[in-house]
Amino acid sequence: MLKPNNRIIMHIDVNSAYLSWQAVYELQQGNKRDLREIPSVIGGSIADRRGIVLAKSIPAKAFKINTGEVLWEARQKCPDLVVVPPNYQLYMKCSKALHQLLKEFFPCIQRFSIDEFFLDYTGMSIHYGEPVETANRIKDRVKKELGFTVNIGIGHNKLMAKMAGEFKKPDRVHTLWQYEMKDKMWPLPVEELYMVGRKTMRKLKDLNIHTIGDLATTDVKLLEGKLKSFGHLIWMYANGIEESPVHNGGYIPMKGMGHSSTIKFDVEDRETAYKILLSLTESVALRLREANSCCGLVSVSIRNVELAHYSHQRKLFSPTNITNEIYQTVKELFDESWQGEKIRHLGVRIGELSSDEIHQISFFDGINQEKNRTLDGVIDGLRDKYGKASIIRGIFADGEIVPLLGGVGEDEYPMMGSIL
């Protein structure tokens, strides 16, 4: 057994992925402009009210444009901003090409998201030489062959590799070994640490923790008292302790799944909201059954036109994966939580996943459970064979609402998780 500090893990991250992929594609197609060299962003369509910045170029960063910002705000900051719509098919193609290239070198690769990969370099120095040299070689080959730039971070575990990948961009290789941690990672602001977001940051600032070093040297009991087990986790991360293996093949244990969508118009009545919730439930339940799982928890989230967000959840009496049963609970939850205002965004989430191999029968089961299960099976079969739109509910026949809402429209799109 190798000691944890003997592992060598690399993290490969494409620099402003969506944008540089689009830029490279345009150049290949004979366009003269390079999106990476002008202030530009990838943004959703304003007409569909999905007008936020998904990715930005480095010159756009100089105008203080942030990812996730509303497009018109970005335009105010920079009137000459070039906005390009997203093209998920292209991103899948780029991501696959990168995966293919990495597979030529390494046997153990984890696809962490569409533009991030982990690979295990442990014991491979004999064949390929020092990790930094290899990383530089890969980086240059990606640039030469695929045309976009990547950052490679190297460390003893996935967390350190990922943190190293976030240092100076673009087109760089960084290391973050255990002995470099105090100099390179600890002076960074605490929100740079993986898993520390806006909310945790605020809580930590209340405790007078401002840098990763502060967090690492804080008494772990204090953090556990405030943030429970999550406090322990981020304390471990701040100290560079993390031992998860590089999951080859892409299987990542799921804790839950959900779909949500911003709606093109404001929803004012219950009927329309139900329709959208049904559409979201259809997508979620399909994914749930694809994963051979049942869920024990259903949650509904609502964002109104004032952008206030709230959600409501309930544990189910017995786990299920039947669309109609989930939808029933979704409707109840919606009725209990909706305050009657205009809705902009709806989401359905399920959690407490368990295997669907065993069903506990109870007195309180819904009627026709077996029939519903068979029906779902048939529908899934049809959708798998003839495409998702091959069979839809009659209620969506007017075409106003997409029958299966949520997601990016690409089936194999790997979403980034919070589990390393």
Add this chain to the structure above:
Amino acid sequence: MKLLRKPIEMVAWFDYEGNTTPVKFRLLNEAEENTVVKIKRIVKREVDKFAGNRMMKYTCETCINGELKLLELRYELDTCRWYLYKM
């Protein structure tokens, strides 16, 4: 060579090994007339994988109006389209 990226109609030769060799192509000129261009020699063939989009690149010699000219042809594998990319 200047960048053109004009769609063209191509006669190409596909051999047993899967090599593709452009033979001759035609394109519409300014007066909407077809011009046929024969390829004399292939100087270089490469695969371009930029942005994961595979394209075969051919640098070729042709003879146009008695003058030897170098041009770049591209074949986009996903769409099966030929382009006169540079001339």
